[in-house]
Amino acid sequence: MSKSKKHKERGKKQNNKTALMSILFVLIIIAIFGSAVYILMSKTASLEPVDKDAIKMTVTMAGFDPGIIRAQAGEPVTINLINPDNSHHTDGGGFHNFILTAGLSSVNITVPPLSQKVFTFTPTQPGEYHWYCDICCGGKENPSMHGTLIVA
Numbered sequence: 001m002s003k004s005k006k007h008k009e010r011g012k013k014q015n016n017k018t019a020l021m022s023i024l025f026v027l028i029i030i031a032i033f034g035s036a037v038y039i040l041m042s043k044t045a046s047l048e049p050v051d052k053d054a055i056k057m058t059v060t061m062a063g064f065d066p067g068i069i070r071a072q073a074g075e076p077v078t079i080n081l082i083n084p085d086n087s088h089h090t091d092g093g094g095f096h097n098f099i100l101t102a103g104l105s106s107v108n109i110t111v112p113p114l115s116q117k118v119f120t121f122t123p124t125q126p127g128e129y130h131w132y133c134d135i136c137c138g139g140k141e142n143p144s145m146h147g148t149l150i151v152a
């Protein structure tokens with residue numbers, strides 16, 4: 001084999017290697033984008049309220065939305081509580097809860113990150129009742145993690 005032919009062979013091999021690496025690179029990019037799209041899609045799907053007749057409420061580090069709900073004494077209240085926070089939140093790990101005790105049978109619901117819970121309770125006496133989250137940002141002491149139930 002002449003010197004120049006050897007040189008050419010080596011060049012060809014290197015070209016093959018580069019082509020293979022490019023294909024691998026493209027495949028990896030497709031895989032990453034594919035899973036990113038899948039994760040985004042599955043997230044939004046799971047955060048649509050599962051109970052359309054319930055009161056839709058979201059809870060994040062910013063508080064409860066809505067922060068005030070109205071009900072009638074003796075009539076059941078059903079809340080579809082959605083937690084769009086992910087587990088990367090350092091404070092509370094993305095968990096939130098809904099605790100309502102005063103004057104009612106105790107309600108204590110914990111919603112893991114990126115999930116939702118539907119729960120029902122029946123207020124018996126008219127009045128104003130207070131609920132809160134006890135997990136994130138100092139829990140009960142955090143002024144944003146509160147809400148008011150007004151029972152007529």
Ligand SMILES: [Cu+2]
Pocket residue numbers: 060061095096097133134135136145
């Ligand atoms: Cu919270």
